[in-house]
Amino acid sequence: MRLATLRRADTTVAAVAADGRWVPLGYRDVGALLADPDGPGRARAVAAPGAVPGGEDLAAVVPHPAKVVCCGHNYAGHIREMGRELPAHPTLFTKFADTLTGPADTVTVPDWAEGLDWEAELAVVVGAPLHRADRDEATAANDLSVRSWQRHTGQWLPGKAFDATTPLGPVLVTPDELDPAAGLSLTCRVGGELVQSGDTADLVFDAPALLAYVSAFTRLSPGDVVLTGTPAGVGAGMSPPRALADGDVVEVELVGVGVLTTPIRIEKTGTEHRECA
């Protein structure tokens, strides 16, 4: 089953794919659908196989999660090639709900937010309350990161939480159709050039492990989002480091889920950001 959040004039609506078209359901978005115990069943009664429909303006597949938790340093191959030990614990940080944006939206940052970088990721969405790690759905994310602000201190938040910089979607795929643990190809292209190529089977902490760890300290609810980390090939790791430029187009593809296509706009402010210190 494939779910999406469609934009309408002043609102959004959750929809399920059936016979190559989107069928709207009675929920504001996919998060609201998941939060209703009857929601997934109502969607499944309508769902039908077929190509994923196009032509709609999609919002972030879950636009208003209460919690967005992200994991860094989580692809074993990349960690080993950097000569580091595999970590004993996941490295976690957060985003806000309004850090998310739609799967085809332009991402705009001001020119003083230097070092905008890509990070292709598998994201999972909690499908049921409590610790039922078997009930999560898969989607894709691009954890676009402002490296200069990420490095202001040891805590990464500022560079990870610029408003509307994390495309999430395009659709949510239920586990009966897709098993990230069995390995999904995850790639990122910038201007058509392949810069990241990973496989979700290479995750140190897979989705059930991350959900178990996070839910040990904080309750997770249907619709909460966990980003699972990015494989090798980010701009910050290149020599010399590479940053996204105005007009670049970034494409993140998670096979079985779809493509996030993100035009980049660097806003000319004519000012430096004034530091507060």
Add this chain to the structure above:
Amino acid sequence: MRLATLRRADTTVAAVAADGRWVPLGYRDVGALLADPDGPGRARAVAAPGAVPGGEDLAAVVPHPAKVVCCGHNYAGHIREMGRELPAHPTLFTKFADTLTGPADTVTVPDWAEGLDWEAELAVVVGAPLHRADRDEATAANDLSVRSWQRHTGQWLPGKAFDATTPLGPVLVTPDELDPAAGLSLTCRVGGELVQSGDTADLVFDAPALLAYVSAFTRLSPGDVVLTGTPAGVGAGMSPPRALADGDVVEVELVGVGVLTTPIRIEKTGTEHRECA
């Protein structure tokens, strides 16, 4: 003007202090009051001087903020005594809304959450949208931190976001009555023993500076909460390090705002937390 969120049978209600009693207003909580452009004016029309009323069961003064941003390493005296440079940028991390709890609530953590520590803090609550840093209200917080989980990796989130571990309140005081920049005494006592004694005039990044920095990357809205950091004297800094024990009572006092009284309960689980790696 002093505002509080009072607990009722199945709900909560915002109230304003008037003549030594709490007068309920037509809002679910203080956050909802602040989110209504007419809310502060409606409260001010009722407010009157007098002692802060007692006898009520108080919720976290803002129980459902969309964003909770916290600053570490922010008291100049403590930074200098550790032989470090004053930072150029605030060190920021987040909590979730349900990390907050009431000003007299018991805080319970499982016994595998080792190293529970106190952190007395001034918290400010955003009073208006946009970047109007002059419109913020003051309250107190205890950023109770699970040091073992805080140190699992370089990112502090897990130790800072155990559910219902951050007392916030007891009341919100508007800036006409209280100016943190002019210096408010901030103390923490454990079992009556003074362990922290600071002054908000010693903040490296004061409330306007923090609000300006945070709002550079993410929108802040009325009711969002910023914790401004803690002065010297936490348990982790003692030799040997000291952790809170079952039955301890922690009192955080911000003069002009009030006292957070927090009984500590360490839940005996009889299990180790199983790591996911």
